[in-house]
Amino acid sequence: MSPTATTAPERPMPDTDERPVTLSGRDAYRDELTRLAASDDTIVCLEADLGGKGHPFQAAHPERFLNLGIAEGAMVDMAAGLAAGGHKPFISTFAPFAALRAAESLKLTLGYLAAGVTVVAPYAGVSGAWFGTTHHCLEDLAILRSVPGVTIAAPYGDAEMRAVVREAVRSGRPHYIRTGRNARYESLPLSGTELPLVNWEFTADATGAVCLVSVGEEGTRLALAARRAAPGTAHAHLTYLDHDNLTAAAAELARHHSRFVVVEEHRGQGGIAEALALLLPACQVTSVSADRSWPSQGGDHEEVMAALGLDLPAVLDALHRAAR
Amino acid sequence: MSTAVLEDLQVGADVTATLAARAVEARRLVVDMAASSRGCHLGGSLSVLDILIAALHRASAGDGTEVVLSKGHAAAGLYAALHVSGALPENPAPLYGLAGHPYTGHPGPKVPGVRFPTGSLGHGVPYAAGWALSQRLRGRHGLGIAVAGDGELQEGLVWETCQVAAAQQLGNFVLVVDRNGGQNDGMVADISPLPRLAERFAAFGFDVTEVDGHDLGALTALLAEDRTAARRPLAVVADTVKGKGVRAVEGKAACHYVTIDQARAAKWKRAIR
Numbered sequence: 090m091s092p093t094a095t096t097a098p099e100r101p102m103p104d105t106d107e108r109p110v111t112l113s114g115r116d117a118y119r120d121e122l123t124r125l126a127a128s129d130d131t132i133v134c135l136e137a138d139l140g141g142k143g144h145p146f147q148a149a150h151p152e153r154f155l156n157l158g159i160a161e162g163a164m165v166d167m168a169a170g171l172a173a174g175g176h177k178p179f180i181s182t183f184a185p186f187a188a189l190r191a192a193e194s195l196k197l198t199l200g201y202l203a204a205g206v207t208v209v210a211p212y213a214g215v216s217g218a219w220f221g222t223t224h225h226c227l228e229d230l231a232i233l234r235s236v237p238g239v240t241i242a243a244p245y246g247d248a249e250m251r252a253v254v255r256e257a258v259r260s261g262r263p264h265y266i267r268t269g270r271n272a273r274y275e276s277l278p279l280s281g282t283e284l285p286l287v288n289w290e291f292t293a294d295a296t297g298a299v300c301l302v303s304v305g306e307e308g309t310r311l312a313l314a315a316r317r318a319a320p321g322t323a324h325a326h327l328t329y330l331d332h333d334n335l336t337a338a339a340a341e342l343a344r345h346h347s348r349f350v351v352v353e354e355h356r357g358q359g360g361i362a363e364a365l366a367l368l369l370p371a372c373q374v375t376s377v378s379a380d381r382s383w384p385s386q387g388g389d390h391e392e393v394m395a396a397l398g399l400d401l402p403a404v405l406d407a408l409h410r411a412a413r
Numbered sequence: 414m415s416t417a418v419l420e421d422l423q424v425g426a427d428v429t430a431t432l433a434a435r436a437v438e439a440r441r442l443v444v445d446m447a448a449s450s451r452g453c454h455l456g457g458s459l460s461v462l463d464i465l466i467a468a469l470h471r472a473s474a475g476d477g478t479e480v481v482l483s484k485g486h487a488a489a490g491l492y493a494a495l496h497v498s499g500a501l502p503e504n505p506a507p508l509y510g511l512a513g514h515p516y517t518g519h520p521g522p523k524v525p526g527v528r529f530p531t532g533s534l535g536h537g538v539p540y541a542a543g544w545a546l547s548q549r550l551r552g553r554h555g556l557g558i559a560v561a562g563d564g565e566l567q568e569g570l571v572w573e574t575c576q577v578a579a580a581q582q583l584g585n586f587v588l589v590v591d592r593n594g595g596q597n598d599g600m601v602a603d604i605s606p607l608p609r610l611a612e613r614f615a616a617f618g619f620d621v622t623e624v625d626g627h628d629l630g631a632l633t634a635l636l637a638e639d640r641t642a643a644r645r646p647l648a649v650v651a652d653t654v655k656g657k658g659v660r661a662v663e664g665k666a667a668c669h670y671v672t673i674d675q676a677r678a679a680k681w682k683r684a685i686r
Contacts, residue, residue, distance in 0.1 A: 133550065152550070153550065155546075155581065157577045157580075157581070158576065158577060158580060160573040160574070160576060160577050162535075162539070162569075162570045162573060163539045163542070163570060163573040163574040163576075163577050164577075165539075166536050166538075166539030166540055166542075166543060166570070166574070167539045167540075167542050167543030167546060167574070167577065168543060169529065169539075169540055169543055170479075170529075170539065170540045170541060170542060170543020170544035170545070170546065170547060170557065171543045171544075171546060171547045171550075172543075173479075173528050173529070173540075173543070173544055173547070174477075174543070174544055174546075174547025174548060174550075174551065175547065175551070176547050176550065193533060193536075194536065197530055197533070197536060201521070201522075201530050202522060202529065202530065
């Protein structure tokens, strides 16, 4: 289950109901939202000049597709106005610009107003890779998790992204959906249409066994790779990462295990391991996350992650230390 | 602000005279709030009052027009205007700034008639633009009216939104600038001047009108315009006087935030006409 090519071709809206088995997170978002908008005319799709050419929503629903230009703050705030007028705005721009440049707007619109606005943020973590530090985002979970009332999701694979988008439309609650660039991942098995609070890819029999907890696309890819290298290791995957969902997930995690290694493409500060450590004071929680450096060299996604200490050897080392 | 503004104007009544009477009552309420233990942003609340009262009158048409006070620090003026216009039944002045009541120093959606939190400057402009966009997408004729301060125009978010509003041809978006010339630390002209303001809006692709921001008749007429077919947003640059209505402070930068005692409040209120 490794990411495929880093440049996915632009895809026109399929003529039939058949769809590709696996799209990248942001392509799966575009495709699913386009389908949902066919039966819900309150859905509007806003982009800030980073939606790319050939956006399927634009092709299918041009009157409800608005490229507002390079104006992230205005886009988030205008989405609040659209939501107040009865629409369901889905807005998208790169994670560093959404979570950091428009942070105050997110606080007010998603948090204080609890407006039914969904922010879809690709280029999370260092998926921007060689584009450089301006295009990296290792702080978004810390920022968004501190804003009460925002549902935060970091889906892994096509199926999870589609389920998260459907839930955002259905619930009308504010959502922040984190995704990567163009990498594609084979979806984890899902039973039913709703995502479980904890997706147990494998549960070891012994409660004392170390459990990998994977977060986001690359965190999950690394956890799955570690499972292949260390068969028998428990693995729990989390999609929803806001405080409310994480509190419930932590309780379920603790019913099965007491030692956890959390793998996440985010800084340790404000990340999910830190949150779980607070929620599970009787458990051992360690973290494999980005260190405190600023990547300043090129490379592909995996290479930039490795420069931050986020690679398979780091996960295996953490598992080894946790098992002692 | 909610469109559920209750109007007590009768058909054929002198609208301007009625709105002027409301403005007098509202100014006295603002002075009451300045005499609270919290004090208030007096100068900007008094300068913006006539604009707010005229805009709320426009919203009372019930066509989906929404008024957003973007210069949220003028919350006292907003609460007073909502009350005298009928959108806020209870008198906010005795409750202003007190625990258990929603009348905070910057307004939020817990206040009846207020939809958006403002005061962190710049945000009310895109809120109103988004509202206007929603109206257009639904085929409705309501306006999104943002009331901003001239100091507030120093925020980049305002101009981001102007760019977007023009590009989206939001003819039902109206930005009214309460140009009182002051800001927190002094005069706009001394801190970050705004030369050729009307030309700036025109360059963005706005229709532009300059008006006396205390002329209720002119403001009412401007905001009553049918903009159904308009493809350019409208900027109204309204010249106002900071502290308008209280002679002791009119035009003075120092009246930006004021706390006064009850005796002074009573004297000022008697003088408001």
